[in-house]
Amino acid sequence: MHKPGHYGAALLVYAPIGFLMLALGFDGLAVIGGAIAVGGAMIPDLDMRIPGVQHRGITHTVWFALLAGIVLGVAGGLLGSSSGAIATAGLSVFGFLVGTLTISAHLLADALTPMGIRPLEPIDDLEITLDVAKAANSVANYALLALGIATITVAAVVGQAIA
16 A cells, blocks of 8 residues: 555554543543554555665564564653553553554555565465555555544544543
């Protein structure tokens, strides 16, 4: 997928987390998490700018998603460390979820293409492709973006109503 599709996938995957944060009254965290999800949606494709790194290689694996989750989890823990153990733990979990899901959303969007992904490389060569649309398909990209926007909008409205 291209940028619009990846942004849509990030919003779609983040929507349940955003909903939960809003329903629990953590409006600021909900917005920050959404911004991180959309802002990080294209991180796996940085592999195209790094010499010697194969496109849809290591940056398109569950290992990279877990690494992103660990990095954001540690960052969240550090940010919450001055506010006590509960804040530290909560922000660590939140960071881990947002990081892991952001990269996972990218992988899911790329799995829709004929090229697919190999999410377990280098341990396993399993290739996953749903072969729904080519990455450059504008209709598919904007449909995924529209679905993501619609989902996050519903999540925000309902989450706010519950809070």
